[in-house]
Amino acid sequence: MKYSNQTRILVAVDCIIFGFDGTDYKLLLIQRGFAPEKEKWSLMGGFLAPDESLDEAAIRILNQLTGLHDVYMEQMQVFSKPDRDPVERTIAVAYVALIDIQKYMQQLNDSFHAKWFTIQNLPKMIFDHEEMVEMAKTRLRYKAAMHPILFELLPDKFTLPHLQAMYESLYDTKIDKRNFTRKVLSTNLLIKEDEKDKTNSKKGAFFYRLDKDKYEEEFQNVQNFIPRIEIPSSSE
Amino acid sequence: MKYSNQTRILVAVDCIIFGFDGTDYKLLLIQRGFAPEKEKWSLMGGFLAPDESLDEAAIRILNQLTGLHDVYMEQMQVFSKPDRDPVERTIAVAYVALIDIQKYMQQLNDSFHAKWFTIQNLPKMIFDHEEMVEMAKTRLRYKAAMHPILFELLPDKFTLPHLQAMYESLYDTKIDKRNFTRKVLSTNLLIKEDEKDKTNSKKGAFFYRLDKDKYEEEFQNVQNFIPRIEIPSSSE
DNA sequence: GCAAAAGTGTTCCCCATACACCCATGT
DNA sequence: ACATGGGTGTATGGGGAACACTTTTGC
Numbered sequence: 001m002k003y004s005n006q007t008r009i010l011v012a013v014d015c016i017i018f019g020f021d022g023t024d025y026k027l028l029l030i031q032r033g034f035a036p037e038k039e040k041w042s043l044m045g046g047f048l049a050p051d052e053s054l055d056e057a058a059i060r061i062l063n064q065l066t067g068l069h070d071v072y073m074e075q076m077q078v079f080s081k082p083d084r085d086p087v088e089r090t091i092a093v094a095y096v097a098l099i100d101i102q103k104y105m106q107q108l109n110d111s112f113h114a115k116w117f118t119i120q121n122l123p124k125m126i127f128d129h130e131e132m133v134e135m136a137k138t139r140l141r142y143k144a145a146m147h148p149i150l151f152e153l154l155p156d157k158f159t160l161p162h163l164q165a166m167y168e169s170l171y172d173t174k175i176d177k178r179n180f181t182r183k184v185l186s187t188n189l190l191i192k193e194d195e196k197d198k199t200n201s202k203k204g205a206f207f208y209r210l211d212k213d214k215y216e217e218e219f220q221n222v223q224n225f226i227p228r229i230e231i232p233s234s235s236e
Numbered sequence: 237m238k239y240s241n242q243t244r245i246l247v248a249v250d251c252i253i254f255g256f257d258g259t260d261y262k263l264l265l266i267q268r269g270f271a272p273e274k275e276k277w278s279l280m281g282g283f284l285a286p287d288e289s290l291d292e293a294a295i296r297i298l299n300q301l302t303g304l305h306d307v308y309m310e311q312m313q314v315f316s317k318p319d320r321d322p323v324e325r326t327i328a329v330a331y332v333a334l335i336d337i338q339k340y341m342q343q344l345n346d347s348f349h350a351k352w353f354t355i356q357n358l359p360k361m362i363f364d365h366e367e368m369v370e371m372a373k374t375r376l377r378y379k380a381a382m383h384p385i386l387f388e389l390l391p392d393k394f395t396l397p398h399l400q401a402m403y404e405s406l407y408d409t410k411i412d413k414r415n416f417t418r419k420v421l422s423t424n425l426l427i428k429e430d431e432k433d434k435t436n437s438k439k440g441a442f443f444y445r446l447d448k449d450k451y452e453e454e455f456q457n458v459q460n461f462i463p464r465i466e467i468p469s470s471s472e
Numbered sequence: 473g474c475a476a477a478a479g480t481g482t483t484c485c486c487c488a489t490a491c492a493c494c495c496a497t498g499t
Numbered sequence: 500a501c502a503t504g505g506g507t508g509t510a511t512g513g514g515g516a517a518c519a520c521t522t523t524t525g526c
Binding site for chain 2: 001002003006007008009010011047048049050051052053054055075077078080081082087088089090091093145146222
Binding site: 418437 | 490491495497498499
């Protein structure tokens with residue numbers, strides 16, 4: 001039995017994939033090799049299959065491109081303007097993924113002609129993908145101000161200056177390192193390693209790693225990572 | 237031209253409609269008069285039409301039931317388990333609406349057999365609608381702790397005790413009225429009227445109304461309406 | 473020995489909380 | 500006059516922000 005007289009619609013999933021390279025936020029895009037909008041860049045996307053949920057579809061699509069599993073990903077919003085895809089009426093469910101660029105580098109699937117773009121310098125994209133990215137940036141800023149979500153972008157071992165640079169770059173602000181250190185360590189989410197990272201200084205900065213259990217346990221707690229910032233608007 | 241070899245899917249819109257009657261939070265449900273799941277209650281829903289966006293569909297569907305325009309409504313999340321609707325594969329985009337019960341009372345469309353339920357005492361619902369409602373409650377608590385969203389549930393004129401009761405009920409807590417008053421008034425979102433509401437006391441409580449312009453301007457600012465509350469988890 | 477980044481403590485101020493009494497009015 | 504809910508001020512403490520010098524080590 002079916003519902004009669006109703007329109008069935010194509011459902012796409014598009015993944016907005018963020019990374020951080022130590023200095024800048026990056027977005028992973030693929031070059032579209034076919035019409036329409038050949039030459040323009042595109043989010044990694046695909047269509048919802050009959051036997052999978054949207055979350056499963058998003059995981060599948062992300063994995064096709066990056067080879068990664070166990071990536072932080074969440075549903076953002078559906079884009080549904082009737083004419084957003086000129087080929088056919090399609091609605092697109094946008095997912096946001098945060099990945100550690102290092103891991104991706106190792107597992108890249110090159111057949112998609114993917115490329116990282118710094119988010120201040122994005123190319124023309126197809127359809128409404130630019131709008132999706134704008135919303136994702138806004139939400140990331142909104143959410144990261146209150147939840148320790150940016151850890152998803154970090155490698156397993158990272159330094160406090162590295163972490164601080166992520167916040168400073170995301171909010172385009174300078175943060176006092178003493179206050180930042182105190183605030184971050186007071187969450188007890190970080191575990192100090194003995195090892196140091198000497199790539200950025202002669203003295204070297206201690207590595208930390210995330211206390212995974214505590215992180216998951218306390219993820220929802222509202223933190224206050226960013227001082228005095230006008231937290232950007234969000235439709236959430 | 238069309239995309240070939242892809243599955244088209246039915247797209248539903250379901251509206252989670254909250255109200256507040258001065259004491260309790262309410263949810264507006266309709267009784268399903270047809271199989272499957274006859275007798276159970278349901279969110280107000282409908283299917284996405286070919287020429288409308290999801291936002292438009294949600295507004296249309298809400299209007300059919302309540303007759304209301306200009307209602308606060310936002311997209312929550314898509315529910316997409318392959319077997320969520322036994323009739324046919326359907327994905328459902330859940331929208332959350334906040335309405336002033338008084339206004340609704342005047343404009344109710346009775347042909348849907350709609351009824352308000354207090355949210356502590358909800359009936360069995362069809363499909364995954366209970367899950368949708370749970371998520372909506374969680375998000376409302378999450379968002380209302382930081383944004384002045386609950387004003388959407390209030391009539392044009394309301395009193396401070398009325399407003400306080402909304403917060404106390406939502407978070408199941410007692411709030412000190414002096415601190416609450418100070419905090420709320422410090423937002424400058426409220427305009428005091430000369431008139432008093434005498435329905436709840438002999439002395440009467442002053443009416444306030446919302447400064448609409450300021451409200452829209454500052455909606456995104458992160459406030460801090462709820463003291464010492466464990467803000468409930470949210471997938472946002 | 474010097475340049476360049478990492479690490480570390482203290483003071484102050486503001487804001488959030490806790491707390492109790494008087495006011496207005498209908499009965 | 501009294502009961503009921505409405506309205507108001509103050510004192511205290513904690514946490515966020517501002518702020519500068521020492522340490523390490525590769526060159």
